[in-house]
Amino acid sequence: MKKCRVDDLTGTEILAKDVFTPEYQILLSAGMPLKSEYVQKLHELEIKEVYIEDDEPHTKTVAILREEVEASFRSKVKNILERYTYNRNDRLEELCQTADRMITNILEEDNVVAQIYDIRERSSDLYEHSINLCSQAIMVALKMELPHQTVHDIGVSCLLHDLGIRYLTIDYADRNIEELSETEYAEYKKHPIYGYTALRGENWISNESKNMILYHHERLDGSGYPLRATDIPMECRIVQVCDVFDEMICGIGCRHRKVCEAVDYLRRYRDSKFDGHVVDTLLEFTAVYPAGTTVRTSEKETGIVLYQNKELPDRPVLRIIKDKNGINVDKVKDLGEANDIYIEEVID
Numbered sequence: 001m002k003k004c005r006v007d008d009l010t011g012t013e014i015l016a017k018d019v020f021t022p023e024y025q026i027l028l029s030a031g032m033p034l035k036s037e038y039v040q041k042l043h044e045l046e047i048k049e050v051y052i053e054d055d056e057p058h059t060k061t062v063a064i065l066r067e068e069v070e071a072s073f074r075s076k077v078k079n080i081l082e083r084y085t086y087n088r089n090d091r092l093e094e095l096c097q098t099a100d101r102m103i104t105n106i107l108e109e110d111n112v113v114a115q116i117y118d119i120r121e122r123s124s125d126l127y128e129h130s131i132n133l134c135s136q137a138i139m140v141a142l143k144m145e146l147p148h149q150t151v152h153d154i155g156v157s158c159l160l161h162d163l164g165i166r167y168l169t170i171d172y173a174d175r176n177i178e179e180l181s182e183t184e185y186a187e188y189k190k191h192p193i194y195g196y197t198a199l200r201g202e203n204w205i206s207n208e209s210k211n212m213i214l215y216h217h218e219r220l221d222g223s224g225y226p227l228r229a230t231d232i233p234m235e236c237r238i239v240q241v242c243d244v245f246d247e248m249i250c251g252i253g254c255r256h257r258k259v260c261e262a263v264d265y266l267r268r269y270r271d272s273k274f275d276g277h278v279v280d281t282l283l284e285f286t287a288v289y290p291a292g293t294t295v296r297t298s299e300k301e302t303g304i305v306l307y308q309n310k311e312l313p314d315r316p317v318l319r320i321i322k323d324k325n326g327i328n329v330d331k332v333k334d335l336g337e338a339n340d341i342y343i344e345e346v347i348d
Contacts, residue, residue: 001059003292004052006043011036017051020071059291060307061118064135069105073098077159078127084166092160093204099155102131103138113143116308118290121249121259126162129252134158136242140281146235149206154235156205157212161239164195164213177253188253189225192217212239219273237275241266241282244274258346260288288314294347300324301333302347309336314343 001016011034019028019042027045028038034052042050065073076098080091106112119136122128137158141151168191170184177188196214199205215236218224224240232240247253248262257265263283270279289295293305295318303318315335323329335341 001051002054003049005049006039006047009034009039009042009050009052011039013052015050016053018067019047019050021045023075025075026068026071059305061291062115062287062308064117064119064139065102065105065131070131070135073102074127074131077130081127081163081166084163089199089202092163092199093202095159096152096156096204099134099152099159102134103151103155106135106138106142112139113285114310115285116287116310116313117285118287118292118308119246119249119259120290121256124250124252124256126165126252129246129250130159130162132250133161133239133242133246136246136282136286137238139285140238140242140278141235143281143284144238144277150208150235153206153209154212154238157209157216157235157239158242160195160199160205160209161213161216161243162191162195163198164191164193167191167194167198176255189217193226208233208235212236216240216243220275221272223273234275234278237278241274241278245282245286259286259290259293260346263288283313286313287316289316289343289346291316295343296345296347297333297335298342298344300344301329302326303333306332309334312336 004013013034015028015030015032015034018026018030021027022045027041032038063070077095080094083091119132134155137154138151141154168187170180170187177185180188192214196210199210199213211233212235215229215232216239218227218229218232218236218240220230220232222228222230245262245266248257248265249259250256263286266274266279266283270276287308289305291305291307294302295305296302297318301320301324302322303320305316306319308316317332317334317336320329320331320333333341335343
């Protein structure tokens with residue numbers, strides 16, 4: 001399997017992964033021949049890249065949620081939140097069941113706690129961000145062996161954590177919040193309060209979940225917002241770490257970063273802004289270089305990440321495609337067995 005630009009398709013390729021519409025419905029299924037009329041449809045929907053089959057060594061992507069399951073949850077969350085009105089919270093209660101179904105789906109996977117997962121960079125989408133935050137935070141809570149009720153509360157809070165953004169009157173989409181005007185930035189920082197206030201009187205959501213919504217932008221050193229709190233419960237710390245990580249790799253409210261850059265950020269601020277144990281737990285199952293990433297090694301070779309090594313999130317198996325002199329080659333190199341070689345940089 002390899003990623004291919006739609007502009008480069010010839011109409012003879014076989015689709016390797018499902019293609020979804022903006023409404024998260026399956027447009028084309030894996031295994032279908034990409035006929036010219038299908039390629040034209042991809043152009044019309046402004047889909048830029050797809051995954052196609054090839055005869056080369058295959059990448060193996062491991063996701064916390066299967067793609068079709070994630071798309072189903074994304075559609076559900078989008079439908080509920082887009083129909084939400086300021087004085088009607090009744091439909092929001094459905095997200096409690098959605099969180100429980102996500103927990104069940106994650107637990108159904110074999111060796112779920114022992115895997116290394118390919119959490120990918122992507123474009124900003126609040127609904128996709130909520131689903132990915134939810135799955136990551138649930139995984140951290142499971143690995144930390146927290147009680148089931150706490151895991152449930154974390155899942156619910158993640159799906160609702162940005163509810164307050166719907167109350168904002170400023171244009172925040174695709175903007176770095178640090179570039180907002182002083183007035184706009186002050187308004188943006190109120191969204192955790194708006195979300196908390198909207199749910200404060202509801203009995204179907206726990207006080208712990210409400211606090212996670214209020215605290216998800218706080219930091220241990222008091223540099224967060226809106227309360228500049230430092231006495232922060234553990235479940236809130238989990239949501240904070242997973243939220244900032246996922247925001248960076250999808251570019252919500254900040255400059256878009258590579259996964260390896262987001263990992264470096266968390267490592268830099270562990271035990272200062274963020275709880276070190278939570279950071280370490282998230283990074284235990286997060287691939288620093290997701291499958292399909294093009295990298296340059298310390299030997300100056302260029303390679304593509306094929307798949308991850310268990311318990312070695314920064315030492316994947318590579319398919320080397322160019323040697324140090326830039327000459328095309330084709331060989332597999334396992335960094336789990338090559339202790340003297342490391343990935344030096346990600347190539348865009």
